[in-house]
Amino acid sequence: MKHLSSLFLLLAFSSAFSQKPSKIFTSDIDHFWVAYDSIQTTDSFSKKLDLIKRFYTGKATKGLKAFMNARGYNDSLYVKNIENYPKFWNSIRSNTLTIKTKTDELERSVARLKEIYPELKDAEMYFTIGGLNSGGTVSENTVLVGAEIATGSPSTDVSEFQDEWLKGVFAKQSLDNIVSLNIHEYIHTQQTGDRRRVLNQSIKEGSCDLISELVMNRPLERTYLYYGAAHAAQVKDLFRKEMFTGNFSNWLYNGRDKGESADLGYYVGYEISKLYYQNAKDKKQAVKDIIELNYNSDKAVENFLTQSKFFKEKTKDLMKEYRKNTPDVVKITPPNGSLAVSPDTKEMRITFSKEMVPKYYSFNLSDKGKEYLPITKVIGMENSDKTLVLGVDLKPNKEYEFILTNKGFRSKDGYSLKDERLVIRFKTGNK
Known part of the structure; x- marks a missing residue:
């Protein structure tokens, strides 16, 4: 499952239990608040690091360990977040602790799921406190939840955040949605395949x-x-x-x-x-x-x-x-694959089969890196918006390579570029 960058991907709830015994784990939340309270007793950053490790990360469940590894969380990040957002933490605390009161309801929902889908496989669910950037993720039969994001509500204090997404992510969330969101994520643990195509x-x-x-x-x-x-x-x-x-x-x-x-x-x-x-x-x-x-x-x-x-x-x-209907690249000047392009060339032109929407472009570096990128600026469109003009800076006897992707290119009638990833490469000649 992908990194959850929108409301319902970010709220990664899954019922994670077999019929006997329950497999919902919430101890990481309790440990976090013990660490949080302990940290309030000192101004020393090094002591705070010791406390977060002693009471939270050092007692991590396998779910929290996996979540920290997947998202790159560490003791320093936790301490900085605690220091920077005291109003937020005070407002979210009771919500995160509410998870424990929902376990019976969550278990009943999984029992109902098993009724309509008898082949249901067991899964585990770990409620944790994350690093304020992910509601969670799914790993095989395990769901890893960042409860500080997943249990936010309109009453959560977001006044300390600079991130506009964080300011708005809780606006329409409700703890009443936990059970249905839980089933959503539980189903992800049952699914097969991960094809990066919009339809799939x-x-x-x-x-x-x-x-x-x-x-x-x-x-x-x-x-x-x-x-x-x-x-x-x-x-x-x-x-x-x-x-x-x-x-x-x-x-x-x-x-x-x-x-x-x-x-x-x-x-x-x-x-x-x-x-x-x-x-x-x-x-x-x-x-x-x-x-x-x-x-x-x-x-x-x-x-x-x-x-x-x-x-x-x-x-x-x-x-x-x-x-x-999808547009295609019909001409590149200098031609793609050229071996003796003049180093005095100052512009490249990429011509499409259809009129394209101006100001929407997408280029990536190739595996060779930034030093192989010749583009200095996007000059704009010409030829009735069929040709994109790029400014380039070329050196003699040098290879250049970059990638044009269809993520930003779109025809005026709404179709993305046919090639998802077009590698453009050429070599310059002598001065």
């Missing part, structure tokens, strides 16, 4: 919401579901243009950038899964199909989409439409 990943996320709704037997309260339903036609039209790409920026894990319109891939994936379920005669088999869908198989995912009837067209016809 949207169904992977949205299907977890659909199963959560079936378990809870009531509609989910999610901003992206409300927003998506209110803009359904517009969202659907944009999705058909981008679902076969690997560009998540408009669809997933984009809470810092999109605000209210973030994570609409969850909404689309939810709608596709819901239609699949509604169209199925055997509902228990449909649940099994949804949970066990292989996300590494594009064919399996595309068949699932077709059977859902989310689009009136078959997926193969949508693919033909997509391939027909």
Whole structure:
């Protein structure tokens, strides 16, 4: 599962227990607050480091150890966060401790999940205190939660934060959502495959919401579901243009950038899964199909989409439409692969098959590094916005190499560039 950069990815809750005994672990939270209170007794940073280690990280469960390793947390980070945000910690404390009062409810929800999906495999759940940048992550059959993010609510004091995302992430959160969010993440521990394609990943996320709704037997309260339903036609039209790409920026894990319109891939994936379920005669088999869908198989995912009837067209016809309309690079000057480019060259031109949206570009360094990048600036578009002009600074007898990606390039009719990753390389000649 990816780093959780938006509200519902960041709230990584999973029921993690077998029927007997319970496998929810909350001791890290208790240990943190013992360390927190101890730290208030001294002004010495070195003593604070000793206290956080003695009472918290030194007593870490295997879940906290895994979380710290995955996110790069250390004793120094914890102490600095405690020092910098006292109002926040005082406001979040009671919420984090509330987790222990939810265990019975969480266990009942997993029992209900097992009723509708008897093949359910056990998972473990570790509630911890993280480093204020991640609600959690899933690792195989283990869910690792940063409760200081995951249990925030509108009453949480965010006045000390400079990070705009942190200021807004709790605005629409509620502790009442814990159980459904828990089921969402539990389903992730059951899924197979991790294909970086908008269609696959949207169904992977949205299907977890659909199963959560079936378990809870009531509609989910999610901003992206409300927003998506209110803009359904517009969202659907944009999705058909981008679902076969690997560009998540408009669809997933984009809470810092999109605000209210973030994570609409969850909404689309939810709608596709819901239609699949509604169209199925055997509902228990449909649940099994949804949970066990292989996300590494594009064919399996595309068949699932077709059977859902989310689009009136078959997926193969949508693919033909997509391939027909996606823009391509038709010319590069100097030509890609050239071996004797004049070092006096000051501009490069990249020409596309369609008119492109100006001011949206995406370039990456190649594996060779920054010293192989010739670009000094983006001059702009010409040729009716079909040609991008780049300023370059070249040296004699030198190789250059960089990567053009489709994450930023988009045609004016809404299609991303065909090549997800185009390597551009050339070599200069003598002066």
